Amino acid sequence: MSDKLRVATASLAGCFGCHMSxxxxxxxxLELIMLVEFERSPINDIxxxxxxxxxxxxxxxxxxxxxxxxxxxxxxxxxxxxIGACAIxxxxxxxxxxxxxxxxxxxxxxxxxxxxxxxxxxxxxIPLLLNKVHPIHEVVKVEYVLPGCPPSGDAIWxxxxxLLEGRPIHFPYNEIHYD
Amino acid sequence: xxxxxETAENPEKLKRVVIEPLxxxxxxxxxxxxxDENNQIRQARLHIVEFRxxxxxxxxxxxxxxxxxxxxxxxxxxxxxxxxxxxATDMLVGVKQIxxxxxxIRRLMHFGQTLQSHALHFFHLSSPDLLFGYDDEVxxxxxxxxxxxxxxxxxxxxxxxxxxxxxxxxxxxxxxxGTGAIxxxxxxxxxxxxxxxxxxxxxxxxxxxxxxxxLIKTIYHEHPDYHRDFASIQSNSMSLVNARGEHExxxxxxxxxxxxxxxxxxxxxxxxxxxxLCEAVKPWSYMKFPFxxxxxxxxxxxxxxxxxxxxxxxxxxxxxAEQQRLEFMPLENGQPVHATLATHWARMIELLHxxxxxxxxxxxxxxxxHDLLLKGDMQARGIGVIEAPRGTLFHHYEIDGDGVVQKAxxxxxxxxxxxxxxxxxxxxxxxxxSGHELTEPMLNQIEVAIRAYDPCLSCxxxxxxxxxxxxxxxxxxxxxxxxxxxxASGEICLGR
Ligand code: SF4
Numbered sequence: 001m002s003d004k005l006r007v008a009t010a011s012l013a014g015c016f017g018c019h020m021s022x023x024x025x026x027x028x029x030l031e032l033i034m035l036v037e038f039e040r041s042p043i044n045d046i047x048x049x050x051x052x053x054x055x056x057x058x059x060x061x062x063x064x065x066x067x068x069x070x071x072x073x074x075x076x077x078x079x080x081x082x083i084g085a086c087a088i089x090x091x092x093x094x095x096x097x098x099x100x101x102x103x104x105x106x107x108x109x110x111x112x113x114x115x116x117x118x119x120x121x122x123x124x125x126i127p128l129l130l131n132k133v134h135p136i137h138e139v140v141k142v143e144y145v146l147p148g149c150p151p152s153g154d155a156i157w158x159x160x161x162x163l164l165e166g167r168p169i170h171f172p173y174n175e176i177h178y179d
Numbered sequence: 180x181x182x183x184x185e186t187a188e189n190p191e192k193l194k195r196v197v198i199e200p201l202x203x204x205x206x207x208x209x210x211x212x213x214x215d216e217n218n219q220i221r222q223a224r225l226h227i228v229e230f231r232x233x234x235x236x237x238x239x240x241x242x243x244x245x246x247x248x249x250x251x252x253x254x255x256x257x258x259x260x261x262x263x264x265x266x267a268t269d270m271l272v273g274v275k276q277i278x279x280x281x282x283x284i285r286r287l288m289h290f291g292q293t294l295q296s297h298a299l300h301f302f303h304l305s306s307p308d309l310l311f312g313y314d315d316e317v318x319x320x321x322x323x324x325x326x327x328x329x330x331x332x333x334x335x336x337x338x339x340x341x342x343x344x345x346x347x348x349x350x351x352x353x354x355x356x357g358t359g360a361i362x363x364x365x366x367x368x369x370x371x372x373x374x375x376x377x378x379x380x381x382x383x384x385x386x387x388x389x390x391x392x393x394l395i396k397t398i399y400h401e402h403p404d405y406h407r408d409f410a411s412i413q414s415n416s417m418s419l420v421n422a423r424g425e426h427e428x429x430x431x432x433x434x435x436x437x438x439x440x441x442x443x444x445x446x447x448x449x450x451x452x453x454x455x456l457c458e459a460v461k462p463w464s465y466m467k468f469p470f471x472x473x474x475x476x477x478x479x480x481x482x483x484x485x486x487x488x489x490x491x492x493x494x495x496x497x498x499x500a501e502q503q504r505l506e507f508m509p510l511e512n513g514q515p516v517h518a519t520l521a522t523h524w525a526r527m528i529e530l531l532h533x534x535x536x537x538x539x540x541x542x543x544x545x546x547x548x549h550d551l552l553l554k555g556d557m558q559a560r561g562i563g564v565i566e567a568p569r570g571t572l573f574h575h576y577e578i579d580g581d582g583v584v585q586k587a588x589x590x591x592x593x594x595x596x597x598x599x600x601x602x603x604x605x606x607x608x609x610x611x612x613s614g615h616e617l618t619e620p621m622l623n624q625i626e627v628a629i630r631a632y633d634p635c636l637s638c639x640x641x642x643x644x645x646x647x648x649x650x651x652x653x654x655x656x657x658x659x660x661x662x663x664x665x666x667a668s669g670e671i672c673l674g675r
Contacts, residue, residue: 013231017254017355023303024354026341030334033323043303044321045623047199062231092251095236104232109460112234113575113588115467116459116476123463125211125226150254150355 005164006052008039010073012066013093013133014059016042017150018084022056024153032157035164054079054163058150060090061134065127074140079163082142083156085149087135094133101129144169147176184605187213187222198622201629210625212608218615223608225601225629227466234587242271242561242582246360249574249589255299257356258292258347259567259592262429263574266563268362270450271578273555280548281364286429287540288350288359289565293428294384294533295343296568297485297526301391302336305523305630309398313627314620332394335387339530342384346537349373364552374541381538385499388531392503395524407510409611410519410603410628413438414480415471416487417595419566422446424493426532428566434491435471435481440515443471449564452573458590466597469590480598483570484632485525490515497539500532519603522631557582567592569632596632603628 011019019042025032040046049069055077061067074080085091096104110118136142146159155175162169187193190213199209213222233252240248246264250257262285269277277285307320310329318324326333344354349369351357359365369377399406415438419431432446433455447455458467459476470479481487489508495501507524510516516525540546563574570592577586593600607628612621 015251015254015257017251017257020254020299020355023299023340024344026344027334027337029322029337030326030330033326038321038323044323045317045626092248093231096232098239099232099235101232104235105230107235107238108230108232109467112458112467113586114453114457116457119460119462121460121462121465123226125209125224125463126465129230149251153354 004035004037005054005160006037006039006050007041007054007056007160008049008052008073008077009041009043009056010058010069011042012057012059012070012087012136013062014084014086014091016058018058018087019043021148021150021153022156025157026153028157032160036160049073049076051076053077054081056081056083057087057136058083059086060093061130061136061139062093063127063129067130067139070136070139079143080140081144081146081159082136083146084151085147088137088145088147089135090133091149094135097132101131105129151176184220184223184608185601190222193221196617196622198625201626210604210629212612212617212625214617218613218617220608220613223601223605223625224463225597225604226464230465233589237576237584237587240584242268242576242578242584243362245574245576245584246362247356247358250356252589252591254355256292256296256567256569258288258351259565259572260574261351261357261360262289263563263565263567263572264576265360265362266430266565267561267574267576268563269364269561270563271558271561271576271582272362273558274363274553275555277364277553278548278550279545280368280550281552282429283540283543283545284350284365284368285360287369287537287546288347288357289429290533290536290540291343291346291350293343293568294388294530294537295340295347297530297533298336298339298343298391300568300630301395301523301526301530302333302339306332306336308623308627308630309395309523313623317619320623335390339384339387339391342380343533346377349377361552363554366551368548368551369546371547374547377537378541381534381541385531385534385538388527388534389499389503392524392527392531395527396506399521399524406520407518409624410607410631411517412519412599412602412606413517414482414599414602415443415474416490416515417471417481417483417571418488418491419449419564419571420446420492426488426492426495426529430565433564433571436491436515438515438517440490443474449573450562452562452564452575452590456590458594464597466594468597469595470598480602481595482599483592483595484522485529485568486516486519486522487570488566489525489528495528495532497532497535500528500535503528503531519628519631569593570595593632600629600632603632 039050039052049072055073082088105120109120158171193213196212201208208227210225212220214220245268246261249264250260252260303322306325311320348354351359417435419427420434421427421431434445435443456469457472458469460467470476495504561576565572572592573590575588579585604625607624611624
């Protein structure tokens with residue numbers, strides 16, 4: 001445990017594509033676990049947020065739960081990384097910012113095609129939606145951003161290994177450009 | 180049926196247990212249980228807590244953005260959304276049949292996708308429960324534990340997924356959120372270098388696919404009673420089949436069968452889905468509850484996905500997978516198999532099928548063709564139906580004369596499994612948890628049931644979790660009497 005980098009990951013309002021890209025390091029995953037200890041992450045069953053060196057956050061902030069989880073991750077981490085377009089600027093889910101929450105909910109649950117009993121879900125178990133989807137830096141301080149939708153597995157690998165080595169992070173051209 | 184656990188009579192008098200976030204599933208959801216003073220479970224629900232509003236915000240966007248935009252619902256099976264949207268836009272641009280090269284490239288992309296998704300689901304997410312047991316230590320019960328204890332197996336899983344992702348990269352341009360399919364066809368085919376690169380490993384991938392089926396078969400037969408009974412429910416099934424009734428993932432008619440295997444409908448053109456399916460809304464979940472109209476909401480819910488597809492089809496078109504299907508079907512003496520955990524077995528048969536189908540396509544010269552795109556007369560309405568890894572997926576769009584989206588309706592696979600997943604967790608709550616002191620491993624059984632469906636809660640929110648596992652005891656007025664908090668270390672804290 002000791003000298004491994006402790007890493008936690010979370011998906012807020014994102015599509016899990018950035019997490020999939022993390023798995024796209026393929027066989028390097030077997031190497032990675034020698035270097036990194038995973039704390040709470042969707043890929044394991046740890047549900048408590050423990051203190052970590054690095055927290056990697058996918059997705060923007062769309063509801064009250066997102067705010068709470070993000071703040072808790074911030075409190076518990078030294079370095080917080082915004083990964084992917086959604087965490088960095090809201091991404092596709094932020095397209096709903098052009099409409100009111102009411103319009104979006106009504107479209108899905110009231111005006112939807114083939115809906116039997118139109119109503120908007122309102123149980124207390126469901127967290128409240130925010131009026132707008134926000135990038136995570138509007139809620140907490142962010143140390144690094146890793147752009148892409150999603151960034152490639154190679155870019156994530158470069159990022160983590162450079163960070164582990166304590167080097168400034170430089171990407172080869174092909175890892176940050178898609179042309 | 181245990182639907183009576185859906186809603187408790189006096190919820191305010193009950194203890195509430197939350198499992199959140201759900202882990203080793205793909206997306207955002209939580210489960211709540213309400214218990215009485217004897218720990219009898221009175222209510223169990225899977226909630227989808229995130230809402231995105233795709234149906235609204237794609238209004239006003241040009242139709243040609245749909246295949247690249249809507250796939251961002253889900254990074255786990257983006258190709259399914261990419262292709263369902265592409266098929267819907269084929270219809271919008273008036274193309275009934277795309278070119279052979281375009282169709283084969285799309286099929287190749289889709290087989291690659293189903294292969295990688297099934298590998299991910301089985302090896303990375305579910306295998307820890309199956310290999311170590313649901314009550315294995317929390318910190319060990321994950322893919323990293325599998326890498327440590329079974330490095331060869333874990334590596335096969337990782338490389339199977341990698342291969343599927345490489346097929347996607349070469350057909351769609353990028354592993355996650357590619358751009359290969361466009362309205363009326365595709366924007367690239369393979370060149371011989373790409374083909375040779377993929378051909379190099381395919382024999383090995385098929386071998387490993389077969390090993391995966393053998394592995395799950397062995398696991399199943401080690402504890403046959405457990406695998407048959409755990410989370411099992413009787414349900415209707417729906418899937419696509421081709422004109423011969425064969426297993427089909429890309430293009431076919433809808434077939435629905437009841438729990439005994441009797442026809443409900445067959446070879447229905449997906450374009451007419453509105454005549455057959457309806458959706459109900461419940462106040463406690465953002466995920467709707469679809470059902471078959473003719474049977475009504477109570478009786479009409481159904482399962483989709485690998486188990487439904489294997490139950491519903493007459494055969495699989497590839498040799499080894501068909502052999503495996505023939506070994507699978509006698510499980511219930513030729514009746515449809517309703518063992519929820521058998522879904523993993525069905526999933527691995529499909530993984531093998533995808534590997535074989537990829538090999539066949541790699542020998543087809545059409546994938547190197549240059550005839551990629553067709554045009555037709557614009558239509559106002561486009562509907563695309565496909566079998567995503569987790570089951571049938573519908574995309575429906577309506578556009579105006581300028582090609583701008585006016586209306587959209589998406590019915591994703593996991594939504595169609597909503598009632599079935601809820602029924603399965605109620606079965607587990609009732610048969611395995613009720614009356615016991617709830618511990619972390621016991622609660623993991625709920626998630627074991629959910630994982631069998633391979634739910635993509637991410638898509639289903641067209642959703643995020645909160646805090647740790649927490650049990651709160653409330654008095655009749657809803658005041659908190661005591662609170663039990665489960666730490667990640669496994670230690671249980673009591674407090675107010
Ligand atoms: S940035 Fe792209 S891949 Fe990452 S969560 Fe957002 S949509 Fe998905």
